[in-house]
Amino acid sequence: MKPSHFKVPTPQRCFSSISDLPPEVCQSVSDVLARIGDKWSILVIAMLSRGKMRFSEIKRSLGSISQKVLTTTLRGLERDGYLTRKVTPTIPPRVDYELTELGRDALGPVTALAKWAISTRERVEAARTEFDRNTQSI
Numbered sequence: 162m163k164p165s166h167f168k169v170p171t172p173q174r175c176f177s178s179i180s181d182l183p184p185e186v187c188q189s190v191s192d193v194l195a196r197i198g199d200k201w202s203i204l205v206i207a208m209l210s211r212g213k214m215r216f217s218e219i220k221r222s223l224g225s226i227s228q229k230v231l232t233t234t235l236r237g238l239e240r241d242g243y244l245t246r247k248v249t250p251t252i253p254p255r256v257d258y259e260l261t262e263l264g265r266d267a268l269g270p271v272t273a274l275a276k277w278a279i280s281t282r283e284r285v286e287a288a289r290t291e292f293d294r295n296t297q298s299i
Contacts, residue, residue: 166228196241202227203271207258207283213259217253243267 182190196202201223208214208222220231235258238244243264249255260268 165173191261193241196237196243197267197271199234199237202238202243203229203275205231205234205238205241206264206271207275209258209260213257216256216258219258238264 164292197206204223205219208219214222216231216235219235220226220228223231226234235244235246236254239246239258241263242261247257247259249257
């Protein structure tokens with residue numbers, strides 16, 4: 162029996178900063194961020210925050226996404242547990258997508274990141290312009 166003062170360490174208690182993470186944890190973090198950080202995944206999650214949507218509604222809302230890229234994005238999000246896909250056997254079949262609890266949990270950080278990107282957009286564009294100007298003169 163474990164002493165009552167013994168606590169199993171959690172990642173939050175083991176590592177003082179993200180730079181202290183061991184390689185296997187870094188890979189896991191990288192995998193999650195690769196899915197959520199994908200530009201289309203963020204937008205799909207944002208669209209589905211409004212509620213259940215059909216494939217065609219998502220595609221129309223996103224505009225320039227191709228059917229193939231949207232299908233791939235939706236499959237990846239479904240595989241990782243961020244959304245569910247429900248097929249209703251009608252003619253033509255109706256396919257609805259909806260966020261899971263995990264998908265709804267992702268809304269907080271995704272929304273914060275999107276707001277940050279919007280608020281820093283002009284600074285990034287200015288930095289790019291300055292960088293391009295400096296590298297052209299080399």
